[in-house]
Amino acid sequence: MNDEKITEQKQISDILEFVAPGTPFRDGIENVLRAKTGGLIVIGYNDQVKKMVDGGFSINCAFTPAHLYELAKMDGALILNDSGSKILFANAQLMPDPSTPSSQTGMRHRTAERVAKQSGVLVIAISQRRNVITLYKDSSQYVLKDISVILAKANQALGTLEKYKAVLDDSINSLSALEFEEQVTHTDVLQSLHRIEMVLRIKNEILSYISELGTEGRLIRLQMNELLSHLEEEAILLMKDYMYDTSVEPTKVIEKMQQPSNNVLLDDQTLLRLMGYPIYTSFEEGVVPRGYRMLHKIPRLPSIIIENLIEELGDLKAITDATVQELDEVEGIGEIRARKIQQGLKRLKEQHLLNRQL
Numbered sequence: 588m589n590d591e592k593i594t595e596q597k598q599i600s601d602i603l604e605f606v607a608p609g610t611p612f613r614d615g616i617e618n619v620l621r622a623k624t625g626g627l628i629v630i631g632y633n634d635q636v637k638k639m640v641d642g643g644f645s646i647n648c649a650f651t652p653a654h655l656y657e658l659a660k661m662d663g664a665l666i667l668n669d670s671g672s673k674i675l676f677a678n679a680q681l682m683p684d685p686s687t688p689s690s691q692t693g694m695r696h697r698t699a700e701r702v703a704k705q706s707g708v709l710v711i712a713i714s715q716r717r718n719v720i721t722l723y724k725d726s727s728q729y730v731l732k733d734i735s736v737i738l739a740k741a742n743q744a745l746g747t748l749e750k751y752k753a754v755l756d757d758s759i760n761s762l763s764a765l766e767f768e769e770q771v772t773h774t775d776v777l778q779s780l781h782r783i784e785m786v787l788r789i790k791n792e793i794l795s796y797i798s799e800l801g802t803e804g805r806l807i808r809l810q811m812n813e814l815l816s817h818l819e820e821e822a823i824l825l826m827k828d829y830m831y832d833t834s835v836e837p838t839k840v841i842e843k844m845q846q847p848s849n850n851v852l853l854d855d856q857t858l859l860r861l862m863g864y865p866i867y868t869s870f871e872e873g874v875v876p877r878g879y880r881m882l883h884k885i886p887r888l889p890s891i892i893i894e895n896l897i898e899e900l901g902d903l904k905a906i907t908d909a910t911v912q913e914l915d916e917v918e919g920i921g922e923i924r925a926r927k928i929q930q931g932l933k934r935l936k937e938q939h940l941l942n943r944q945l
């Protein structure tokens with residue numbers, strides 16, 4: 588996805604939040620829609636808008652859903668300040684430059700599209716006959732969907748998320764067993780990373796529904812958070828375990844994993860290169876994890892101790908094979924903690940190898 592497309596999506600999601608159910612603004616435009624008077628609302632009064640406004644009268648009152656509803660009964664457009672907190676003018680005639688192309692047929696929508704393109708402010712057209720609310724901003728336009736339609740889509744996406752999360756958990760459990768069996772290859776790591784990628788994509792789709800749903804999206808958010816608790820933390824630890832170039836920030840790779848073009852998953856070579864691997868790394872080559880992910884599963888083991896362990900002993904295999912005395916020599920580790928680490932890793936190994944057999 589190119590930068591322009593990302594900015595456009597961010598812009599649309601900000602606007603959707605502004606008009607989401609539960610906001611005073613949404614209450615106002617829903618009232619206008621129900622009253623079937625139609626409406627043309629400009630949110631922002633910059634120099635370009637000033638040049639396009641003709642006639643109307645100055646109102647300068649605080650924005651409330653009731654004021655919006657009453658003033659929208661008049662012909663013409665309503666002009667609000669940039670934050671939408673004040674209604675500045677009502678009954679205004681807008682005269683954008685007609686040479687700007689417009690895909691719309693009716694005058695209200697044509698005007699809305701041209702004003703948005705020429706001024707860069709958000710313009711909302713509420714259709715009198717068609718019962719739709721269309722948002723225009725720069726060259727983008729978005730038809731607000733019915734809440735029940737978005738809720739149905741969000742619930743469907745949650746179901747998909749649940750399935751993919753289960754598949755991801757299987758993949759990570761199998762990777763954990765392979766780590767203790769010292770049998771991990773790049774293919775295994777890539778499989779888990781691709782599954783994380785899928786889950787993050789679905790999460791982003793649900794987030795866009797949530798921003799459009801406003802207060803109605805609360806339960807969807809709770810369910811999503813419940814399903815994904817610790818996912819990003821686990822993904823970062825997994826990256827730290829297998830990153831070839833340790834100066835690469837795992838969060839940057841995760842960011843890239845969520846924005847490839849055409850919604851296609853990153854290919855294996857690209858993903859390996861993002862992690863700093865040399866070109867044409869063999870997928871079947873064995874690889875040893877550093878141990879961040881496993882060591883974080885040991886209760887009450889501070890991150891700084893994990894860092895010291897990995898720095899001094901190198902990787903999970905060396906740490907698992909180390910004697911209590913060798914662990915004891917690592918900075919910050921005494922005999923009691925050394926035994927806890929040893930027992931913790933032994934317990935994790937047994938648990939993961941057993942899970943694999945079940």
Ligand SMILES: Nc1ncnc2c1ncn2[C@@H]1O[C@H](COP(=O)(O)OP(=O)(O)OP(=O)(O)O)[C@@H](O)[C@H]1O
Pocket residue numbers: 625626627661662663664679680681682692693694695696697698713714715716717
């Ligand atoms: N340039 C304009 N400035 C301000 N208001 C306008 C302008 N053009 C249209 N309107 C408003 O839109 C109303 C409806 O116009 P028109 O029927 O041509 O548009 P439309 O796009 O077909 O709208 P709808 O879908 O609501 O029927 C007008 O009565 C007027 O209040």
